[in-house]
Amino acid sequence: MPKRTKPQVVSGVSPSGSLNPHIQAQRRKLRPPGEYVRGILEGSRVMLSQAITLIESTRPEHQKLAQEIIGLCLPHSGHSIRIGITGSPGVGKSTFIEALGLLLLEQGRRLAVLAIDPSSKVSKGSILGDKTRMEKLSGSEAAFIRPSPAGESLGGVARKTRESIILCEAAGYDTIIIETVGVGQSETAVHSMADFFLLLLLPGAGDELQGIKRGIVEMADLIAVNKADGERLPLAKRARQEYRNALHLFPPKESGWAPKVEVCSATTGLGIPEAWQQVLSHWKTTEENGYFLKNRRNQAYYWLRESINQQLLAAFAQDPAVQEKRKAVEQAVLEGKLSPFQGAEELVALFLGG
Numbered sequence: 001m002p003k004r005t006k007p008q009v010v011s012g013v014s015p016s017g018s019l020n021p022h023i024q025a026q027r028r029k030l031r032p033p034g035e036y037v038r039g040i041l042e043g044s045r046v047m048l049s050q051a052i053t054l055i056e057s058t059r060p061e062h063q064k065l066a067q068e069i070i071g072l073c074l075p076h077s078g079h080s081i082r083i084g085i086t087g088s089p090g091v092g093k094s095t096f097i098e099a100l101g102l103l104l105l106e107q108g109r110r111l112a113v114l115a116i117d118p119s120s121k122v123s124k125g126s127i128l129g130d131k132t133r134m135e136k137l138s139g140s141e142a143a144f145i146r147p148s149p150a151g152e153s154l155g156g157v158a159r160k161t162r163e164s165i166i167l168c169e170a171a172g173y174d175t176i177i178i179e180t181v182g183v184g185q186s187e188t189a190v191h192s193m194a195d196f197f198l199l200l201l202l203p204g205a206g207d208e209l210q211g212i213k214r215g216i217v218e219m220a221d222l223i224a225v226n227k228a229d230g231e232r233l234p235l236a237k238r239a240r241q242e243y244r245n246a247l248h249l250f251p252p253k254e255s256g257w258a259p260k261v262e263v264c265s266a267t268t269g270l271g272i273p274e275a276w277q278q279v280l281s282h283w284k285t286t287e288e289n290g291y292f293l294k295n296r297r298n299q300a301y302y303w304l305r306e307s308i309n310q311q312l313l314a315a316f317a318q319d320p321a322v323q324e325k326r327k328a329v330e331q332a333v334l335e336g337k338l339s340p341f342q343g344a345e346e347l348v349a350l351f352l353g354g
């Protein structure tokens with residue numbers, strides 16, 4: 001028998017044995033789905049948290065239970081404004097969300113903040129995982145803050161976040177913020193579940209420097225140039241003008257909404273109420289012209305297709321006949337003995353029992 005080695009502990013990262021205390025607690029005790037749902041509908045943050053942990057779990061019995069809970073919550077979901085927020089690390093996303101969130105709580109709204117961060121490998125993910133972020137917000141009863149599901153492909157993380165939105169809405173959160181870092185494909189995932197898309201930028205740094213792709217700028221309903229305070233205020237104003245000019249070159253949006261560019265400061269509060277006004281104004285416009293509902297339907301359709309793809313791929317990967325032949329086919333393709341198309345055809349035929 002191989003000698004058991006002690007698990008290595010990286011500083012600041014939990015050893016895998018204690019990865020998720022919620023999951024450990026749930027291994028001990030699972031409740032009937034109705035009990036979770038009752039708790040969620042009554043607004044219990046504990047029940048909501050536990051149900052989201054089930055969504056995040058890979059154990060089949062947790063997944064089954066999670067799907068039952070989602071199904072029961074679905075009729076109570078949908079009544080919220082879903083806002084996607086993206087921007088490079090350090091641009092001020094969490095500071096902005098805290099400032100906006102506190103304003104919303106003052107207005108009597110209830111806010112859930114979720115994250116999509118495929119890079120987060122453990123429960124202490126790189127966004128939202130740090131407990132010091134959004135301290136004031138997380139202390140409030142009317143706010144629910146949840147870090148990104150850990151260590152998975154973007155597709156997996158995005159699905160879990162989308163399912164968590166349903167539970168948060170059923171729990172009475174009328175404003176949902178989905179945060180992501182402005183790198184990779186995660187913005188597209190956030191865009192596919194948000195009604196309004198906010199891009200935060202820094203003053204005085206070109207797009208390339210901020211790693212912002214044109215496609216992301218195009219998705220934005222509002223571009224907010226953050227850190228418009230102190231000596232950066234004039235720079236921020238100049239950036240605002242440049243982005244306004246640039247946006248003119250883009251074709252009009254299907255939503256009928258003309259994207260806005262504003263300056264803001266998450267630390268002084270400049271422009272935060274105005275940013276919220278833009279969200280409301282966008283909501284009013286898209287409610288009136290029918291786009292709001294149409295977009296939500298398109299998103300549901302998109303997620304149906306995504307789920308079919310994911311489920312088919314998972315079934316394909318687990319199929320014993322495919323597993324037996326896969327390595328050999330891959331090798332043949334790599335050696336040029338079989339075309340990728342033929343290789344795929346062979347494996348898919350095996351999967352389909354051909």
Ligand code: GDP
Binds near residue numbers: 265
């Ligand atoms: P995130 O990585 O995008 O979530 O960025 P954070 O919210 O963690 O902010 C990164 C740093 O920028 C922190 O030190 C913040 O205090 C600072 N910061 C955030 N917003 C502003 C702002 O509007 N003005 C100034 N001067 N600093 C800010």
